Amino acid sequence: xxxxxxxxxxxxxxxxxxxxxxxxxxxxxxxxxxxxxxxxxxxxxxxxxxxxxxxxxxxxxxxxxxxxxxxxxxxxxxxxxxxxxxxxxxxxxxxxxxxxxxxxxxxxxxxxxxxxxxxxxxxxxxxxxxxxxxxxxxxxxxxxxx
Amino acid sequence: xxxxxxxxxxxxxxxxxxxxxxxxxxxxxxxxxxxxxxxxxxxxxxxxxxxxxxxxxxxxxxxxxxxxxxxxxxxxxxxxxxxxxxxxxxxxxxxxxxxxxxxxxxxxxxxxxxxxxxxxxxxxxxxxxxxxxxxxxxxxxxxxxxxxxxxxxxxxxxxxxxxxxxxxxxxxxxxxxxxxxxxxxxxxxxxxxxxxxxxxxxxxxxxxxxxxxxxxxxxxxxxxxxxxxxxxxxxxxxxxxxxxxxxxxxxxxxxxxxxxxxxxxxxxxxxxxxxxxxxxxxxxxxxxxxxxxxxxxxxxxxxxxxxxxxxxxxxxxxxxxxxxxxxxxxxxxxxxxxxxxxxxxxxxxxxxxxxxxxxxxxxxxxxxxxxxxxxxxxxxxxxxxxxxxxxxxxxxxxxxxxxxxxxxxxxxxxxxxxxxxxxxxxxxxxxxxxxxxxxxxxxxxxxxx
Numbered sequence: 001x002x003x004x005x006x007x008x009x010x011x012x013x014x015x016x017x018x019x020x021x022x023x024x025x026x027x028x029x030x031x032x033x034x035x036x037x038x039x040x041x042x043x044x045x046x047x048x049x050x051x052x053x054x055x056x057x058x059x060x061x062x063x064x065x066x067x068x069x070x071x072x073x074x075x076x077x078x079x080x081x082x083x084x085x086x087x088x089x090x091x092x093x094x095x096x097x098x099x100x101x102x103x104x105x106x107x108x109x110x111x112x113x114x115x116x117x118x119x120x121x122x123x124x125x126x127x128x129x130x131x132x133x134x135x136x137x138x139x140x141x142x143x144x145x146x
Numbered sequence: 147x148x149x150x151x152x153x154x155x156x157x158x159x160x161x162x163x164x165x166x167x168x169x170x171x172x173x174x175x176x177x178x179x180x181x182x183x184x185x186x187x188x189x190x191x192x193x194x195x196x197x198x199x200x201x202x203x204x205x206x207x208x209x210x211x212x213x214x215x216x217x218x219x220x221x222x223x224x225x226x227x228x229x230x231x232x233x234x235x236x237x238x239x240x241x242x243x244x245x246x247x248x249x250x251x252x253x254x255x256x257x258x259x260x261x262x263x264x265x266x267x268x269x270x271x272x273x274x275x276x277x278x279x280x281x282x283x284x285x286x287x288x289x290x291x292x293x294x295x296x297x298x299x300x301x302x303x304x305x306x307x308x309x310x311x312x313x314x315x316x317x318x319x320x321x322x323x324x325x326x327x328x329x330x331x332x333x334x335x336x337x338x339x340x341x342x343x344x345x346x347x348x349x350x351x352x353x354x355x356x357x358x359x360x361x362x363x364x365x366x367x368x369x370x371x372x373x374x375x376x377x378x379x380x381x382x383x384x385x386x387x388x389x390x391x392x393x394x395x396x397x398x399x400x401x402x403x404x405x406x407x408x409x410x411x412x413x414x415x416x417x418x419x420x421x422x423x424x425x426x427x428x429x430x431x432x433x434x435x436x437x438x439x440x441x442x443x444x445x446x447x448x449x450x451x452x453x454x455x456x457x458x459x460x461x462x463x464x465x466x467x468x469x470x471x472x473x474x475x476x477x478x479x480x481x482x483x484x485x486x487x488x489x490x491x492x493x494x495x496x497x498x499x500x501x502x503x504x505x506x507x508x509x510x511x512x513x514x515x516x517x518x519x520x521x522x523x524x525x526x527x528x529x530x531x532x533x534x535x536x537x538x539x540x541x542x543x544x545x546x547x548x549x550x551x552x553x554x555x556x557x558x559x560x561x562x563x564x565x566x567x568x569x570x571x572x573x574x575x576x577x578x579x580x581x582x583x584x585x586x587x588x589x590x591x592x593x594x595x
Contacts, residue, residue, distance in 0.1 A: 016391035023398065070383060099383040099390075122386055122426025124394040124419075 003046070003053065007033035009062040011043040011079065012097070013071040020124065021066075021097075024131035035062070040074025043067065044082060047089060061092055066134070069098040069105055077109065084113035095134050382433050386426060393422040424556070431558040435543065438565045443483045445570070447593040450477035450523070453484065454512060457491040461499060468508050470499050475513035480521040480590035486566045487590070493559040494525040494586050500553055501584065502529035520572065520589040528583035540576060563588065 008030060012018040018036055025034055037043045043065070045051040049058045065083065067076035076096060083089045095116040096109045106117050118134065121127050396418045399407075407415065451474075458472055480487075495510065502508035511526040532540070532547045539545040541564040546557040560574075567574040567588045578584040 014387055014391075016394070017387065020391070020394040023394075099386045120386070120390060122390045122393055122429075123423050124390070124397040127390065127394065 003035065003056045003060075005033055006035045006060075007063045008035070008066060009043065009046060009064070010034055010036045010066045011038075011040060011071060011076065012036065012066075012068040013039050014068070017068065017097075017120065020127065021131055024128040027128065028132040039071045040067075040076060040079045043079045044074060047079075047083060048086075061089060063092070064134075065092055065094045067094060067096055069096055069109075077105070077112065080109060080112050080114055378433060378436055382429065385429055389422045389425050389429070393419055393426070396422070424554075428556050428558075431556045431562075435558055435562055435565065438486075438562065438569070443486065443569055445481050445483060445591075447479055448482050448484050448487055449479055450487075450514065453488055454491055454495075457488060457495055461492070461495055468503060468505070470502070470508040470510055473509065473511045475511075477512070477523070478514045478516060478521045479593040480523075481593050482570050482590050483566075486569070490563050490566050490588060491525075493563050494588075497559060497586075498525055498527035498529065498584075500529075500555070501531075501548075502527050503553075505529055516592065517589065519592050521592055522587055522589045524585055524587050526583065526585040531578040531580045531582050531584050533580050534578055537576070537578075541574070 008025070010018070010021065010025075012021060018038075022034065022036060035046065037046055042052075046053045046056070047061070047065075049056045065079075067079055069076040076098075080094055080096065083092060083094055090113065093115040094113070095118060096105075096114045097118050097120055098105060099120055109117055116134065116137075118130050121130065396415055400412070400415050400419070404412065454474060454477055458474070462470060462472075495512075498510045499508060502510075505528060509528055512524065513526075514521055514523045516522075530548065530553070536547050539547065541560045542557075543561040544557040545561075546555065548555075563586075564574050567590070570590050572589040572591070574586065574588040576584055576586045
């Protein structure tokens with residue numbers, strides 16, 4: 001499988017949230033270049049070309065990373081921390097997705113260098129709108145230096 | 147004729163010569179008379195001269211006599227002069243003697259004057275010394291008087307001490323007696339102390355047990371608190387996810403498979419969407435409410451006019467016919483947590499808009515007034531209002547005074563308002579007339595800045 005043209009890396013453990021999010025992005029025209037991983041460990045394998053992604057071109061990085069905060073094995077927060085502390089990947093925009101605005105997560109994510117933070121709304125209209133805006137903003141308006 | 151005239155003239159001349167002769171005769175007569183008078187006078191003058199001669203001879207005889215007298219007087223004066231010369235010499239000698247004496251007296255005078263001055267100085271010194279002695283005398287007298295008084299005082303004190311000593315002797319005896327009594331009492335106390343110590347040990351044991359229990363209970367409470375925290379996190383995170391899925395999938399059904407449902411089916415799909423949405427709102431509100439109890443309140447002066455302006459701008463929607471009209475009076479500043487106070491305004495103003503939706507116009511009046519140390523804010527609408535007999539349910543959690551069909555809502559907005567205002571040591575209350583409108587009041591501490 002060719003991973004070299006992946007523009008959006010999307011890490012989400014909830015199958016339902018993944019389906020709905022991918023659908024929202026598809027409707028906004030970003031799906032063909034999106035790659036979905038089911039947890040944080042797989043997200044790190046993808047970014048740093050390890051495990052199943054060992055053959056991926058290490059010079060190619062996605063233009064945007066969407067991370068669900070609460071995932072098994074490795075959380076979105078830990079992925080964020082590794083991406084932002086690595087000089088090769090720290091300039092990739094990272095948007096955190098979460099089911100709630102509970103806890104100190106928001107401040108912690110921004111402290112670690114998250115570029116945006118979205119609480120997934122229950123109402124799907126709002127959800128689609130939010131996802132669409134993320135895609136538009138980070139894919140079109142702010143071009144990363146890659 | 148000529149001879150006649152000559153004769154006439156000669157006649158006349160002779161007549162004139164005769165007149166002149168008569169005058170010259172008369173002159174001669176007068177001169178004769180004068181010479182006779184002069185002779186008589188000379189005889190008289192002769193007689194006078196004779197008399198004067200006789201007088202001069204008498205005078206000469208008298209002068210001779212006077213001369214003789216003068217010669218005698220002269221001799222007398224010469225002898226007198228000789229005597230005066232002798233006397234004069236005597237006086238000159240005496241004068242010299244007197245002058246010498248005067249010079250000696252001047253020297254003696256100066257000496258006396260000098261001695262006088264010295265004596266005056268000495269006299270002045272003596273006066274000063276005298277005064278000093280007088281002053282010292284006075285001082286000594288005063289001191290002597292004081293010593294007399296002090297002496298008397300000492301004598302009195304001595305007496306007192308003697309009295310006191312006598313009393314002390316008596317008191318000593320009393321103390322000795324009391325000492326004995328105390329010794330007896332001390333023995334009793336030692337016994338009592340032993341008993342107390344035993345009791346204390348018992349208490350300490352009980353205390354330790356209690357402390358242990360408090361520590362255990364605190365740990366339990368802390369873990370319960372943590373459980374509550376993770377519970378609300380789970381509610382927020384895990385309950386929202388399936389509801390989000392229900393809502394999202396139903397939306398997909400409507401959008402992608404809408405043509406396969408009849409009208410009833412489509413209505414049911416929309417009901418699912420609405421209910422899941424409501425469930426999401428309930429969860430969000432419940433979380434917000436439970437968070438209020440834990441949130442740190444940061445009290446600072448709040449500029450109410452700009453805050454209300456921002457809330458109003460957020461809540462006004464330009465679509466629809468019933469666009470709210472705001473009448474905002476003066477809003478005094480107060481102390482509070484800005485983000486929480488903003489939530490109060492959002493809830494009250496959005497309520498006012500919501501409950502006016504069946505009226506032709508929405509008029510919302512906002513104002514404030516000071517009452518003691520509090521600022522009272524008012525939000526008045528002319529909407530649906532409520533029956534004041536249900537007033538005690540107004541601020542309850544999930545309590546509603548209107549049906550969901552009439553006015554949507556979760557019934558937590560006013561509970562949040564009350565909780566926020568109470569956390570600011572303020573109060574919230576309302577007045578309402580059914581179908582006439584409602585006024586909400588809430589108070590906050592006065593801003594000191």
